[in-house]
Amino acid sequence: MKGDTWAFVAGESSGDLLAGHVLRAxxxxxxxxxxxxxxxxxxxxAGLExxxxxxxxxxxGYADVLARLPELLWMRRRLRQRLLADPPAVFVGVDAPDFNLQLERRLRQVGIPVAHLVSPSIWAWRRERIDLIRQAVDHMLCVFPFEPAIYADTGVKATYIGHPLAEVIPLEPDREAARLALGLPAHGQCLAVLPGSRRAEVKHLMAPFLEAAALLVKRGLMSQVVVPIAHPGLKPMVQQAAAQHPDLPLHLVDGRSHQVMAACDLALVASGTATLECALFKRPMVIGYRLSALSYRLMSGRGYLPDVGLPNILAGKRLVPELLQHECTPQALADAAGDLLEQPAILRQLQDRFHDMHLSLRRDTASLAAQALLDMARP
Known part of the structure; x- marks a missing residue:
């Protein structure tokens, strides 16, 4: 490759979203x-080939990785061969640490400058990754303010750039405009169902989330239910699950998850980036997550924090309910959502905390990341 060619690797929709803003800048x-x-x-x-x-x-989860391991290893091997045969001026891995870090280490060994956007959550689990990061990464671009201190004694340069989503999402979301854009009624309580962007997440979470939604509608706490479908490959799975609830006032939307979050009054959301997005939209939420039994057994005990939801981690306390694995049942989800909806004072406190969180994460993220990358690329 010529010196004006850089390589990027992003996994899943959240990495694509984050990197898209950086690429534009x-x-x-x-x-x-x-x-x-x-x-x-x-x-x-934004210009990626x-x-x-x-x-x-x-x-x-581990079970999904094992099932798709031959494909993933083949893809990484082919990508590594292509990049080593025609090296880019800079390589930028975007999240996806299980795929990217090993690739980054090999590229860095031959002198290709490596940056990584979004620090692996070694502050939450799998701290042993720090040794691999030290070997693989020249510059870590951190999206949370507490992360650079983790790398202070590692030899890895770390820069806090803020979180791109905090700049993209408005401080005061317009619920009325979002409902109008989605064709939803202006009045009545609206529930967002956000089961994730991975096939395994949708497989494990779509059914209990929709069953919980049906319970909330039956109780009169919700009048509309909206499901944004993260990408076209998930549509058949979502439609199949939705067909089990023909009487539910259900709206399926292709993408447009941010409009759905802005329009809703509460979200049932899979653990992950979407929990932070809901917080930035100042929407109360109940976080749920399920893995296959094998993945859950393998991952149990490898975490270091009491919470998995990003709003709870950033706050350092349990702001919103988390229901994981066997606790993630339709009844428990509906009960937790109902408890939130019936406590206006708690909802106001949540909105205030989410507003403060938004301000702490808001920087000119894309510009800071682009400048850090360009500085790193200079001889």
């Missing part, structure tokens, strides 16, 4: 820059 500063690699629609809209789609890297 990068191309604004370096219009002749060519960017290639693995990405989704937002990265491609995609060799593979990022959704092919989206896996959930």
């Amino acid at each position: 990068l191309h604004h500063r370096a219009p002749l820059l060519r960017t290639v690699g693995i990405g989704g629609p937002r990265m491609q809209e 995609a060799w593979w789609q990022s959704e092919r890297l989206a896996v959930n």
Whole structure:
């Protein structure tokens, strides 16, 4: 490759979203820059030449990884061969640490500068990754303010750039405009059902989330239910689950998850980036998560924090309910949501905490990331 070609690898929709903003800022500063690699629609809209789609890297839990391991290893091997045969000026891994870190280590060994956008959550679990990060990464771009201190004694440069979503999502979301755009009634309580962007997440969470939604509608606590479908590959699964609830006032939406979050009064949401997005939209939520039995057994005991939801982790306390694995039942989800909806004072406190959280994460993230990458690329 020529010196004006950089490679990016992002896994799943959240990485595609984060990297899309950074790519736009990068191309604004370096219009002749060519960017290639693995990405989704937002990265491609921002100028990425995609060799593979990022959704092919989206896996959930050890069991899902094991099932797709031959495919993932083949893809990483082919990508590594291609990058080593024609090296980019810079490689940027975006999240997806299980795929990216080993690839980054090999590229760095031959002198390719490596940056990684979004620090692996070693503060939450799998701290042993710090040794691999030290070998693999020149510059870690951190999206949470407490993360650079983790790398202080590792030799890895770390820069807090803020979280891109905090800049994209407005401080005061317009619920009325979002409902109008989605064709939803202006009045009445609206529930967002956000089962994740991975096939395994939708497989495990769609049914209990919709059953909980049906209970909330039956209790008169919700009048509309909206499900944004993260990408077209998930549509048949979502439609099949929705068909089990023909009487539910259900709206399926292709993408547009941010409009759905802005429109809703409460969300049932899979643990992950979407929990932070809901917090930035100032919406109360109940966090749920399920893995296969094998994945849950393998992952149990490897965490270091009492909470898994990003709003709870950032607050350092349990702000919103978390129902994981066997606790993630329709009844428990509906009860937790009902408890929130019936406590206006708690809802106001949540909105205030989420507003403060938004301000703490708000930086000119895309510009800071682009400048850090360009500085790293200079001789």
